[in-house]
Amino acid sequence: MIVSSTASGLPSPHDPRPPVCVLGLGLIGGSLLRAVGAAGRTAWGHARSAATADAAVADGYDAGTDLADALRRADRERAIVVVAVPAPAVDEAFAAIAEHAPNATVTDVVSVKTAVLAAAREHGLTGRYVGGHPMAGTSESGWGAGFPELFRDAVWVVGTEDDSDPDVWTQVAALAFDCGSVVVPAAAVEHDNAVARISHLPHLLAEALAVTADAGGPLALGLAAGSFRDGTRVAATAPGLVNAMCEGNRDALLVALDDALTLLRDARNTLAQESSTAPLVSAGHTARTRYDERTHTVVEGIVPGSDGWTERMRDAGRRGGRLHRPDEDSFM
Amino acid sequence: MIVSSTASGLPSPHDPRPPVCVLGLGLIGGSLLRAVGAAGRTAWGHARSAATADAAVADGYDAGTDLADALRRADRERAIVVVAVPAPAVDEAFAAIAEHAPNATVTDVVSVKTAVLAAAREHGLTGRYVGGHPMAGTSESGWGAGFPELFRDAVWVVGTEDDSDPDVWTQVAALAFDCGSVVVPAAAVEHDNAVARISHLPHLLAEALAVTADAGGPLALGLAAGSFRDGTRVAATAPGLVNAMCEGNRDALLVALDDALTLLRDARNTLAQESSTAPLVSAGHTARTRYDERTHTVVEGIVPGSDGWTERMRDAGRRGGRLHRPDEDSFM
Numbered sequence: 197m198i199v200s201s202t203a204s205g206l207p208s209p210h211d212p213r214p215p216v217c218v219l220g221l222g223l224i225g226g227s228l229l230r231a232v233g234a235a236g237r238t239a240w241g242h243a244r245s246a247a248t249a250d251a252a253v254a255d256g257y258d259a260g261t262d263l264a265d266a267l268r269r270a271d272r273e274r275a276i277v278v279v280a281v282p283a284p285a286v287d288e289a290f291a292a293i294a295e296h297a298p299n300a301t302v303t304d305v306v307s308v309k310t311a312v313l314a315a316a317r318e319h320g321l322t323g324r325y326v327g328g329h330p331m332a333g334t335s336e337s338g339w340g341a342g343f344p345e346l347f348r349d350a351v352w353v354v355g356t357e358d359d360s361d362p363d364v365w366t367q368v369a370a371l372a373f374d375c376g377s378v379v380v381p382a383a384a385v386e387h388d389n390a391v392a393r394i395s396h397l398p399h400l401l402a403e404a405l406a407v408t409a410d411a412g413g414p415l416a417l418g419l420a421a422g423s424f425r426d427g428t429r430v431a432a433t434a435p436g437l438v439n440a441m442c443e444g445n446r447d448a449l450l451v452a453l454d455d456a457l458t459l460l461r462d463a464r465n466t467l468a469q470e471s472s473t474a475p476l477v478s479a480g481h482t483a484r485t486r487y488d489e490r491t492h493t494v495v496e497g498i499v500p501g502s503d504g505w506t507e508r509m510r511d512a513g514r515r516g517g518r519l520h521r522p523d524e525d526s527f528m
Numbered sequence: 529m530i531v532s533s534t535a536s537g538l539p540s541p542h543d544p545r546p547p548v549c550v551l552g553l554g555l556i557g558g559s560l561l562r563a564v565g566a567a568g569r570t571a572w573g574h575a576r577s578a579a580t581a582d583a584a585v586a587d588g589y590d591a592g593t594d595l596a597d598a599l600r601r602a603d604r605e606r607a608i609v610v611v612a613v614p615a616p617a618v619d620e621a622f623a624a625i626a627e628h629a630p631n632a633t634v635t636d637v638v639s640v641k642t643a644v645l646a647a648a649r650e651h652g653l654t655g656r657y658v659g660g661h662p663m664a665g666t667s668e669s670g671w672g673a674g675f676p677e678l679f680r681d682a683v684w685v686v687g688t689e690d691d692s693d694p695d696v697w698t699q700v701a702a703l704a705f706d707c708g709s710v711v712v713p714a715a716a717v718e719h720d721n722a723v724a725r726i727s728h729l730p731h732l733l734a735e736a737l738a739v740t741a742d743a744g745g746p747l748a749l750g751l752a753a754g755s756f757r758d759g760t761r762v763a764a765t766a767p768g769l770v771n772a773m774c775e776g777n778r779d780a781l782l783v784a785l786d787d788a789l790t791l792l793r794d795a796r797n798t799l800a801q802e803s804s805t806a807p808l809v810s811a812g813h814t815a816r817t818r819y820d821e822r823t824h825t826v827v828e829g830i831v832p833g834s835d836g837w838t839e840r841m842r843d844a845g846r847r848g849g850r851l852h853r854p855d856e857d858s859f860m
Contacts, residue, residue: 331753351751380750390748393741398755400805401733403812404791408784409725410815414848416722417819418712419683421663423730424819426758431816435809442805452740453796457789459736464785473732473774477767480735483742484763487749487756516746 210363212370213237217270217277217300219289221248221259223333224305225280226342228375229257234344235374238273242266248339267296276367279304279312283444286312290319303328303368307391308444309355309384326368327355327384329391330377337437348376351518356381356509362501373521380518381495381509385448392448397456399430399438400449406431493517542695544702545569549602549609549632551621553580553591555665556637557612558674560707561589566676567706570605574598580671599628608699611636611644615776618644622651635660635700639723640776641687641716658696659687659716661723662709669769680708683850688713688841694833701832705853712850713827713841717780724780729788731762731770732781738763825849 215238218229229241229252240258243249252259260266270277277300279289286306293302302325306312309327316325332350334341352372354365369379382390406428409416430438442449463476495517498508547570550561561573561584572590575581584591592598602609609632611621618638625634634657638644641659648657664682666673684704686697701711714722738760741748762770774781795808827849830840 331751351753353751380747382747386747387751390744390751393744393748394752394756397740398737398759400792400795400808401737401759402755402816403808404788404795405730405733406812406815406819407791407808408729408788410818411787412722412725412784413846414822415712415714415718415846416725417822418824418845418848418850419663419685419719419722420726420819421683423734423762424726426761427730427733428812428816428819429758430755431812432820433813435806435813438809438813439805442799442809443803446799446803450796450800452744453792453799455743456736456740457792457796459739460732460785460789460792463732463736464782464789467774467778467785468782471775471778473771474767476732476735476739477770477774480738480760480763481765481767481770483738484734484760486742487738487752487760488764490746490749492750513750514745514747516750518750 211274212363212366213374214301214367215239215270215273215275216371217266217275217297218242218280219263219266219277220244220280220282220285221252221339221342222280222282223337223341223346224330225278226252226339227332227344227346228278228280228305228371229259230342230344231347231375232371233257237374238275240266240269243339251339263292264296267292267300270300271297274299274301276301276303276371278371279306281306283308283311283440287315287319290315290321294319294321300324301326301364301367303364303371305330306444307395307441309353309387310448311444313355313357313384322359323361324364326360326364328368328372329353329387330372330375332377337434345376347372350375350377351380352377353380353382353387355384355387356506356513357383358506360506362505365500369519378518378520381506381513383510386510386514388445388448389451392445392452393455396442396445396449397452399433399442400453401456402428402431403438490516495519543606544695544698545706546633546699547571547602547605547607548703549598549607549629550574550612551595551598551609552576552612552614552617553584553671553674554612554614555669555673555678556662557610558584558671559664559676559678560610560612560637560703561591562674562676563679563707564703565589569706570607572598572601575671583671595624596628599624599632602632603629606631606633608633608635608703610703611638613638615640615643615772619647619651622647622653626651626653632656633658633696633699635696635703637662638776639727639773641685641719642780643776645687645689645716654691655693656696658692658700660700660704661685661719662704662707664709669766677708679704682707682709683712684709685712685714685719687716687719688838688845689715690838692838694837697832701851710850710852713838713845715842718842718846720777720780721783724777724784725787728774728777728781729784731765731774732785733788734760734763735770822848827851 218241221243330352495512550573553575581591662684827844
């Protein structure tokens, strides 16, 4: 078995920083390939489109269009395979990994986690898969839009299930650290519930606000200022991306949307009956103030693989904890 | 009768740029006193609080706490009185104007217009009152927060009713121009409907989003990024200000809120039944794109007082039209 040399010199599969094989070279995957390269790791990418692969090669990166070839290499070198394809293509990617890279560890950077975890189980990847979600992005897409600093200081959720393998978990966390991110441990379902509230719901509210304001005609749009502009900014996102995100997190989004609908219906009734908006406005101000004043505890001392480590990690995540990159000398 | 000398040298009451008496020296009134002073107009202000009046005087402005005195001077000099007090204090201000300044023209800068117009009629100010609303502000308040450029390039709605007096209307428009704003003509009810959609509804949606996200706990707030921050920015506004705005525009806000609730309920049902968010997301994207690509026609050639001028002005406003400051040589 060929094992690539890594910075730490540890052998696979316990090497926390193995080579990296990136499937999908769009904004996220392309930025990741650049970032881990900049961090000194051996990395190569696969793109379905020859134009994308050619662009990556022209920029000095190792990329190609032969999926089986990229995965067989990942298997030989005990790489970590990062699935960075759009959500609808995850299933096909996992099938190819199951076939061509039975020894590689696997993660992903898709914005929903429950469905991806279920697909990983279905394809028999349990034990060598740990999901991830870097909370980073721009309104651009494609290889050309990527840059190695995209993930710097971002939050990278690392999937933490009861049966998560500690070595794989450590590899995914190290990937996040190498990209400059901090790590928040969370179970897939907790992640999906959280992003429904802070990412998917804001999109639906922005769309509804844009439509309601537009119904006021050019007079209303002509008077629109900061509150409208900020409140509808994400409505400018390409509809296909918004639908994919929201529909991929349907169940959690329904719960968050119902919560918001209840609040707004109650506010409507209080305004109609008591001419007051005070209850909602007061609660909203309190909530936003809590966000502005939030602090993050740094999670330390939970060793992956130690007794109860997944539950302790998740508990720390629930309380707003984050893992920072350890000093190189004491790397996990 | 003492008539102050003005730039155009025209006599009152047809002088479009008479002296200015500002009631209320908070952010808006204080900025207005500074702006018209910078434009070379005679101006003085009234503040209820001695500390505020003293601060204005210390900054070189003409200000005091004797309301009757300020208004009697406005009457003598045929000034335009600008009511810049909080909405709940408008009634009292109009009563004082009716008593002490029977010859002055009157406008206001309050963010709702139907209720203020009704109060003006109630106090017998019809014929010498034309409402206004500069779409400008910051999150700060008080004299100290004001600055003369606050209104530069802002939209200033000028109330345009069937019985609006053309001379008073012209005075209010000139006030907006002197502050560096453009003028959008609109009836009070049209203004209120528009701002319900582009200003008051965004506040309620932001509050609901903040509360719903906060219900996700520290994990959700810890993952929150751009879409949450932008979508909840105005939830940081002082609750008293938000309630005053929203409650003062109750009827129009209920209509806008019902529109948004219908959209969100429909989206909820489509997501639950068809696992799709496409209809709302597509409509929202179209609406936001229309906002980004909106153009403003410059309204010219409608002479206040000419046949059908109020309806022509309102019609232009409905189509997104704006009046720009005329050249000094051809000032209205």
